[in-house]
Amino acid sequence: AQSVTQPDIHITVSEGASLELRCNYSYGATPYLFWYVQSPGQGLQLLLKYFSGDTLVQGIKGFEAEFKRSQSSFNLRKPSVHWSDAAEYFCAVGTYNQGGKLIFGQGTELSVKP
């Protein structure tokens, strides 16, 4: 069965520290991978996506993610976290033959310490 796992429910980092949020997927077909962010009281906003090509993708707000097929992972990184990055982050996966249907992970809540 298709699934997305975000092993960390909640992460706290200090402002200015680096960040890595983990995402593992289980998918039979070539995956399309996404990271979304949800700030309190807001809908989800797309940070970045990977379809093919260079396995390191750049997104908005200084985020990047690396696709590792051998590990079935698509981890999100940021070299220096800002207080405004505190939010919930969702990894999602889809496939070409399923239209717009995405499978989401349960999310990782990020807190930022001053």
Added chain:
Amino acid sequence: ETGVTQTPRHLVMGMTNKKSLKCEQHLGHNAMYWYKQSAKKPLELMFVYSLEERVENNSVPSRFSPECPNSSHLFLHLHTLQPEDSALYLCASSQELAVQNEQFFGPGTRLTVL
């Protein structure tokens, strides 16, 4: 108005009430989605519409009834809900029903069923 809007933002209803959630997208998109977001659970795709036709219904109970009168509007009609239906209901839209197309989310309706 820009993007995807949802009304109301908050709704409290009894189990015998009938209410409707409204979503409107101002992006000229052809596909629209309803998601349910419960605490600490992955987003659940409920319904998908493409060009006003329902193309996905993920085993959602009949007490939830979607309606898409045109490509800009999407409704979710609610009746005889259960307390476990309390959640954040998110609407999204995309240019086409294709995995490559970014989904744009509204801020959601926070539903509480008493």
